[in-house]
Amino acid sequence: MTMRLRPLSVQLRLALLGGTMLLVPPLSAWATDAPQNAGAGQTASATPDAKKSDKNTTELGKITVTAQSRTQEMQQVPIALQIVTAKDIASVTATDISQMQYFVPGLVVTTTQPTQPGYTLRGITTEDFGIGTEPAVGVYVDGVYADRTGGSLLAFNDIQRIEVLKGPQGTLFGRNAAGGAISIVTNEPSDKFEGDATLRYGNYGERYAYGLVNIPLNKDMALRVSAYDNQSDGWIKDQATGQHYGDNGDWGTRAVFRWNLTPETRVLLSWDHEKLNQAPQAAVGLVPLSDFTVRQPSGLILPPFPAQSSTYLNPLNAPLYNDAVGADERRRFDGVTLTVDHNFAWGSLTSTTAWRNFDTFNLEDSDGTANVDTYLATANIEHNNSFSQEFKLSGSNDLLDWVTGVSWYSEQARQGNQVDVNTNSIDTLAVNTGAQTGTPTGTLFHYFQSMLDAYGLPYNLLGDPWTEQINNNGNYKSYAVFGDVIWHLSDKLDLTTGARFTHDERDFTWFNIPRQAPQLDNTLNQLQQAGILDMAAAMAGIPTSALLNAFQSNEIFTASGGAPVNTLVSAHNTWNDFSPRAVLSYKFTPDVMAYFSVTKGYKAGGYESLDIGSHFAPEKVWNYEAGIKTVVPEYNLLFNGSVYYYRYYNLQEQVLNPNITGQPGSNGTGIPYYTTSVSNEAAKGVDLEAQWQPIEALKFNANVAYISQRYLQSTAPDGTVLNGQPTGNPLWSATAGMAYTVHNVANGNVVFNFQYGFRSKTRCNGESQIQGTCQTSPNFQVGTAQRHANARLDWQTPDQRWDVGLFVNNVFNERYIGITNLTTTVFGTPWAVIDPPRTYGVELRVKF
Numbered sequence: 001m002t003m004r005l006r007p008l009s010v011q012l013r014l015a016l017l018g019g020t021m022l023l024v025p026p027l028s029a030w031a032t033d034a035p036q037n038a039g040a041g042q043t044a045s046a047t048p049d050a051k052k053s054d055k056n057t058t059e060l061g062k063i064t065v066t067a068q069s070r071t072q073e074m075q076q077v078p079i080a081l082q083i084v085t086a087k088d089i090a091s092v093t094a095t096d097i098s099q100m101q102y103f104v105p106g107l108v109v110t111t112t113q114p115t116q117p118g119y120t121l122r123g124i125t126t127e128d129f130g131i132g133t134e135p136a137v138g139v140y141v142d143g144v145y146a147d148r149t150g151g152s153l154l155a156f157n158d159i160q161r162i163e164v165l166k167g168p169q170g171t172l173f174g175r176n177a178a179g180g181a182i183s184i185v186t187n188e189p190s191d192k193f194e195g196d197a198t199l200r201y202g203n204y205g206e207r208y209a210y211g212l213v214n215i216p217l218n219k220d221m222a223l224r225v226s227a228y229d230n231q232s233d234g235w236i237k238d239q240a241t242g243q244h245y246g247d248n249g250d251w252g253t254r255a256v257f258r259w260n261l262t263p264e265t266r267v268l269l270s271w272d273h274e275k276l277n278q279a280p281q282a283a284v285g286l287v288p289l290s291d292f293t294v295r296q297p298s299g300l301i302l303p304p305f306p307a308q309s310s311t312y313l314n315p316l317n318a319p320l321y322n323d324a325v326g327a328d329e330r331r332r333f334d335g336v337t338l339t340v341d342h343n344f345a346w347g348s349l350t351s352t353t354a355w356r357n358f359d360t361f362n363l364e365d366s367d368g369t370a371n372v373d374t375y376l377a378t379a380n381i382e383h384n385n386s387f388s389q390e391f392k393l394s395g396s397n398d399l400l401d402w403v404t405g406v407s408w409y410s411e412q413a414r415q416g417n418q419v420d421v422n423t424n425s426i427d428t429l430a431v432n433t434g435a436q437t438g439t440p441t442g443t444l445f446h447y448f449q450s451m452l453d454a455y456g457l458p459y460n461l462l463g464d465p466w467t468e469q470i471n472n473n474g475n476y477k478s479y480a481v482f483g484d485v486i487w488h489l490s491d492k493l494d495l496t497t498g499a500r501f502t503h504d505e506r507d508f509t510w511f512n513i514p515r516q517a518p519q520l521d522n523t524l525n526q527l528q529q530a531g532i533l534d535m536a537a538a539m540a541g542i543p544t545s546a547l548l549n550a551f552q553s554n555e556i557f558t559a560s561g562g563a564p565v566n567t568l569v570s571a572h573n574t575w576n577d578f579s580p581r582a583v584l585s586y587k588f589t590p591d592v593m594a595y596f597s598v599t600k601g602y603k604a605g606g607y608e609s610l611d612i613g614s615h616f617a618p619e620k621v622w623n624y625e626a627g628i629k630t631v632v633p634e635y636n637l638l639f640n641g642s643v644y645y646y647r648y649y650n651l652q653e654q655v656l657n658p659n660i661t662g663q664p665g666s667n668g669t670g671i672p673y674y675t676t677s678v679s680n681e682a683a684k685g686v687d688l689e690a691q692w693q694p695i696e697a698l699k700f701n702a703n704v705a706y707i708s709q710r711y712l713q714s715t716a717p718d719g720t721v722l723n724g725q726p727t728g729n730p731l732w733s734a735t736a737g738m739a740y741t742v743h744n745v746a747n748g749n750v751v752f753n754f755q756y757g758f759r760s761k762t763r764c765n766g767e768s769q770i771q772g773t774c775q776t777s778p779n780f781q782v783g784t785a786q787r788h789a790n791a792r793l794d795w796q797t798p799d800q801r802w803d804v805g806l807f808v809n810n811v812f813n814e815r816y817i818g819i820t821n822l823t824t825t826v827f828g829t830p831w832a833v834i835d836p837p838r839t840y841g842v843e844l845r846v847k848f
Contacts, residue, residue, distance in 0.1 A: 202841025
């Protein structure tokens with residue numbers, strides 16, 4: 001081994017420079033298919049068969065990535081990452097990242113609500129529980145952070161590849177990648193005219209169309225435009241109304257303009273637009289209709305309270321009854337990115353300017369019934385506007401590769417957390433929670449309605465809509481300086497040092513709006529003017545003002561529950577973080593590299609949207625990891641593996657507070673609600689990847705992830721101490737697949753692709769049943785092991801310009817219960833979310 005000599009003064013200066021740097025790929029870095037040249041290590045005397053073997057091996061290992069803000073081959077990056085190529089996406093007919101999750105072990109994407117998805121990577125979960133908190137798994141599109149979860153799950157549109165980086169990426173990607181990063185890279189305009197069109201038809205009325213055209217405008221300019229339309233009729237029908245749920249209603253477009261301003265300067269301007277409008281998630285009720293009885297003397301028609309889990313229906317077979325008025329899930333998204341890069345003799349400068357804007361609305365049934373006395377619907381309404389700017393310098397020489405830069409991020413977010421009930425379900429809450437109404441029946445509206453009916457008065461207090469809502473506003477700013485240096489200590493040994501310093505400023509407000517019930521208020525007005533309200537109050541033995549206050553006061557978001565009405569509450573916080581990383585990597589041969597890394601991740605602190613005045617400290621994680629990356633040319637085999645251990649501090653998780661009166665953290669209303677729990681956790685795990693191409697026409701792939709994650713310190717909302725218990729994440733997840741090509745079939749080639757994914761069962765703890773993630777009834781299973789398989793058969797012309805395909809997703813029609821939602825146990829109406837069934841169809845694709 002030959003060591004390069006380096007003057008100490010030079011190294012010190014470079015170390016100081018390198019200690020302040022990070023990522024965002026230079027514009028010139030974009031993935032390509034593997035070159036067709038022979039692999040490294042091939043000799044001049046190699047036989048033709050050996051050359052062919054090396055060619056296949058090269059294709060396995062030479063995908064170009066930008067995971068470290070540099071253009072590198074996948075096998076040279078000392079990070080556990082899985083690459084999803086455009087071909088991978090097409091092979092499983094995926095339209096967004098959620099449909100790839102079974103084939104990326106360790107990644108879980110919850111997508112029953114595309115405007116509120118959840119991401120889990122290596123056991124670290126990001127859920128959409130309000131604008132006051134940040135995600136722990138960052139999603140980036142062409143190096144630009146996808147603001148919050150409302151705009152993070154967009155349909156694929158002209159995607160080149162996806163880099164799933166596992167473990168904290170705080171130094172390279174920033175404050176919201178403590179659990180990992182999902183980096184989506186799109187295609188740039190090229191210098192040749194090309195086009196692509198796809199039509200897809202399938203069961204449940206699936207209709208998908210995609211079109212792309214790339215137009216060279218002159219020798220220095222090119223324009224690339226693409227659009228898609230994804231529609232379907234839905235796979236589950238409401239038995240009362242006939243409305244379909246589980247449908248797709250999404251279309252979008254993307255335009256990218258490239259201008260080579262000078263031989264050394266390039267400008268890219270892109271615009272993304274998306275419109276989504278479809279039914280919300282279906283809430284499948286667990287209580288049989290036959291269990292709904294008339295409760296005397298209130299007159300309410302209710303199921304048993306508390307709900308009897310022994311009689312729950314299996315949601316996979318139960319009828320759907322949803323009656324939310326105005327049920328809908330929609331999103332409008334726009335994003336513009338301007339990237340300018342300039343090459344110098346010593347390196348390059350890249351400027352990335354981005355603007356993102358979206359509005360989302362998601363109103364869904366939240367009681368799983370069509371019963372007026374248990375009516376409950378909830379809505380999440382968001383508006384988000386963000387602007388970011390990053391300047392990055394990078395360069396390389398024989399001594400080192402370096403990148404450094406500064407970034408600024410500004411976000412304005414608004415959110416409305418809305419609960420829709422009616423006067424009947426307000427009475428149900430009173431009866432089931434034992435609230436003091438001052439009436440013999442324990443109800444308010446039914447009791448006084450009976451008085452009106454007894455005197456034959458033509459007024460109605462029942463069935464009137466009643467809405468309560470907490471509004472939040474957030475104004476956030478983040479500043480960062482970053483740097484990363486790969487020191488070439490020898491021809492085989494590299495040391496990577498990097499760091500990011502982040503300063504976060506956050507302003508947040510809560511405002512609990514007085515309840516809105518215009519129809520009821522109109523009736524009360526008439527009763528007051530007619531003197532009937534005074535008469536009713538006298539008969540009940542209470543002052544008229546007290547009766548009127550009872551009719552007009554909030555019943556869900558209440559001052560006694562910690563939510564002062566009609567009062568603006570504000571908070572301001574700042575946080576500073578220093579996130580370093582160090583990686584030592586050694587190349588035993590050109591095809592075998594081992595590494596050891598220590599990295600830190602960081603997630604900014606925040607606020608709980610429904611817990612007025614709440615405040616969370618930032619999350620921090622330290623990860624220790626060792627790995628190996630290797631290609632075995634003689635066997636056409638690629639094998640990568642890593643082992644890791646991390647400790648996570650102040651992990652924020654969305655959990656259900658059953659809110660039993662008298663329990664720790666109870667607000668005394670008896671109404672369950674979702675809140676945020678903070679815990680410390682530790683995990684150890686293994687990631688394995690293998691690809692094998694025994695012959696040119698046949699390729700196998702396999703990925704395995706193992707993680708054992710437990711609570712170091714955690715107390716559940718009901719007071720259960722979870723220290724030392726598993727967090728719930730499965731121990732194992734894996735995928736295996738194969739692709740086989742048969743040549744010369746009807747003047748073309750036939751390609752068969754099969755991919756299979758597996759997750760082991762949920763690891764239950766003392767809180768799992770309350771959270772609905774493990775067994776909740778003897779009549780069905782929750783948290784079982786899951787299996788998912790996709791298959792595809794294509795006929796292609798030799799030049800791949802024409803392609804006709806048949807596809808089947810969820811081949812074996814495996815159906816699972818995602819979670820049982822117990823927020824409505826106060827009504828006696830728990831419900832569940834279920835996975836979609838098997839889908840299949842035909843696809844035609846043409847390239848020109």
